[in-house]
Amino acid sequence: MPHTYDYPRPALTVDCVIFGLDDEGLKVLLIERGIEPFEGQWAIPGGFVAPGESVDAAAVRELQEETGLKDIYLEQLYTFGEPDRDPREHVVSVAYYALVNLIEHDLEASTDARSAAWFSVDDVPDLAFDHNQIFDMALTRLKGKVRYQPIGFELLPKKFTLTQLQRMYEIILEKPLDKRNFRKKVLSLEILKALNEIEKDVAHRAARLYSFDERAYRRLQRKGVHFAI
Amino acid sequence: MPHTYDYPRPALTVDCVIFGLDDEGLKVLLIERGIEPFEGQWAIPGGFVAPGESVDAAAVRELQEETGLKDIYLEQLYTFGEPDRDPREHVVSVAYYALVNLIEHDLEASTDARSAAWFSVDDVPDLAFDHNQIFDMALTRLKGKVRYQPIGFELLPKKFTLTQLQRMYEIILEKPLDKRNFRKKVLSLEILKALNEIEKDVAHRAARLYSFDERAYRRLQRKGVHFAI
DNA sequence: CCAAAAGTGTTTCACTTACACCCATGA
DNA sequence: TCATGGGTGTAAGTGAAACACTTTTGG
Numbered sequence: 001m002p003h004t005y006d007y008p009r010p011a012l013t014v015d016c017v018i019f020g021l022d023d024e025g026l027k028v029l030l031i032e033r034g035i036e037p038f039e040g041q042w043a044i045p046g047g048f049v050a051p052g053e054s055v056d057a058a059a060v061r062e063l064q065e066e067t068g069l070k071d072i073y074l075e076q077l078y079t080f081g082e083p084d085r086d087p088r089e090h091v092v093s094v095a096y097y098a099l100v101n102l103i104e105h106d107l108e109a110s111t112d113a114r115s116a117a118w119f120s121v122d123d124v125p126d127l128a129f130d131h132n133q134i135f136d137m138a139l140t141r142l143k144g145k146v147r148y149q150p151i152g153f154e155l156l157p158k159k160f161t162l163t164q165l166q167r168m169y170e171i172i173l174e175k176p177l178d179k180r181n182f183r184k185k186v187l188s189l190e191i192l193k194a195l196n197e198i199e200k201d202v203a204h205r206a207a208r209l210y211s212f213d214e215r216a217y218r219r220l221q222r223k224g225v226h227f228a229i
Numbered sequence: 230m231p232h233t234y235d236y237p238r239p240a241l242t243v244d245c246v247i248f249g250l251d252d253e254g255l256k257v258l259l260i261e262r263g264i265e266p267f268e269g270q271w272a273i274p275g276g277f278v279a280p281g282e283s284v285d286a287a288a289v290r291e292l293q294e295e296t297g298l299k300d301i302y303l304e305q306l307y308t309f310g311e312p313d314r315d316p317r318e319h320v321v322s323v324a325y326y327a328l329v330n331l332i333e334h335d336l337e338a339s340t341d342a343r344s345a346a347w348f349s350v351d352d353v354p355d356l357a358f359d360h361n362q363i364f365d366m367a368l369t370r371l372k373g374k375v376r377y378q379p380i381g382f383e384l385l386p387k388k389f390t391l392t393q394l395q396r397m398y399e400i401i402l403e404k405p406l407d408k409r410n411f412r413k414k415v416l417s418l419e420i421l422k423a424l425n426e427i428e429k430d431v432a433h434r435a436a437r438l439y440s441f442d443e444r445a446y447r448r449l450q451r452k453g454v455h456f457a458i
Numbered sequence: 459c460c461a462a463a464a465g466t467g468t469t470t471c472a473c474t475t476a477c478a479c480c481c482a483t484g485a
Numbered sequence: 486t487c488a489t490g491g492g493t494g495t496a497a498g499t500g501a502a503a504c505a506c507t508t509t510t511g512g
Contacts, residue, residue, distance in 0.1 A: 007279070009280060011236070049321070051239050051312070052319055053312065078305060081285060081287075083282065094308045094310065162465090180465085180504080181501075181503085204512095206463095206511095207465090407475075409477085433488075434482040435482085435483070435490095
């Protein structure tokens with residue numbers, strides 16, 4: 001298609017910071033670049049936006065190509081538009097972040113030919129382009145948002161114990177929480193469905209399983225009740 | 230410059246939701262489009278991003294062209310990337326919002342030839358493109374952010390009374406605040422500098438003037454103290 | 459029976475809310 | 486002197502934080 005607006009224009013990409021949680025802590029998925037620039041260096045997965053493809057759709061596609069997963073929590077983070085962020089030409093990148101549940105989906109050996117690996121968020125190497133800046137913003141956003149919106153559930157299996165939930169918050173917020181107060185608080189929010197099931201294969205008393213009740217959450221939200229940990 | 234990445238690419242614009250506060254309430258600056266598409270319809274000011282121009286710089290430039298003002302609070306809002314948001318071709322827009330102080334800068338008669346006007350945020354007409362959606366998101370962001378970050382001061386003159394400050398919050402949050410509790414709260418935050426000045430030309434007891442103490446705010450922020458109204 | 463985590467209430471303290479009158483000033 | 490907004494304190498209520506032991510289960 002010819003350009004209707006006949007101006008030169010920057011190139012447009014999406015980049016996607018993919019977070020996962022396992023028993024070691026919070027992880028981020030990085031790929032090793034196979035081509036210049038920054039060949040051999042780690043980077044956040046991303047790719048070009050084609051004309052006619054919505055930017056959101058490009059991010060979903062990128063995430064699917066990288067993890068093989070669909071229906072993952074994905075949120076736009078920020079758009080990075082400095083002209084020198086790519087050494088070749090002006091490339092504007094719309095960054096997203098995604099939350100995937102590494103406990104249910106074992107993604108150790110990632111998808112395609114390119115080398116991909118999960119890094120602890122405390123141990124991220126020097127990345128290509130301005131990707132350290134993008135990663136830092138994503139982590140800051142996650143830490144800020146998890147306290148006010150029930151997005152942390154996306155990092156857990158559908159059915160989880162209160163201890164798993166507490167541990168998730170402790171890892172992301174980087175501070176210990178009081179067990180009794182935590183349980184009182186989350187149960188009082190009335191957004192958890194207590195299941196008639198208990199965890200399996202543990203060498204101690206099995207804990208009750210819960211699931212996030214999105215319907216109840218939305219109902220409360222409409223009433224103006226605010227979620228907070 | 231030839232494109233190093235030889236892909237077709239969407240066009241890229243910035244749009245800027247400009248908020249102002251006067252004694253009638255919260256306003257937004259709109260311009261009347263002089264060309265197709267949506268000729269004659271109101272729209273949020275915006276324009277194309279040139280290759281080599283940072284996206285932030287394009288927003289600053291746009292804001293300056295529209296209001297004649299520099300050093301205005303400007304924050305990136307969201308990037309809108311649906312392919313059908315412009316009827317001609319795929320145009321991705323990085324939206325920003327700005328806060329200007331209409332009390333000090335009287336911008337009634339705006340700048341350039343294009344017709345521009347301030348609209349009450351409660352009375353915004355049907356806008357071009359997806360600009361109603363952009364405006365709604367900007368207003369939601371402002372309402373949410375003003376409670377946790379001291380951005381509301383950007384809408385006031387440098388020197389203001391506590392009543393002006395309270396009124397600003399009442400207008401944006403759309404709810405009345407208790408005068409004594411409000412004063413107790415904002416003064417206890419210790420981010421206001423009490424000036425040895427009082428307001429002028431009022432037909433009643435003149436109120437003390439205050440200014441926002443950004444240095445004190447940053448100091449508290451580093452200590453982990455959180456601002457909230 | 460032992461190890462390991464599950465589960466459970468009460469008290470204290472801080473902060474938020476509700477509320478009404480006198481004061482200073484200019485017209 | 487009157488109209489207008491400026492400025493101030495206290496008591497009650499609500500929610501957050503601190504804190505330790507008993508129970509259940511599998512090994």
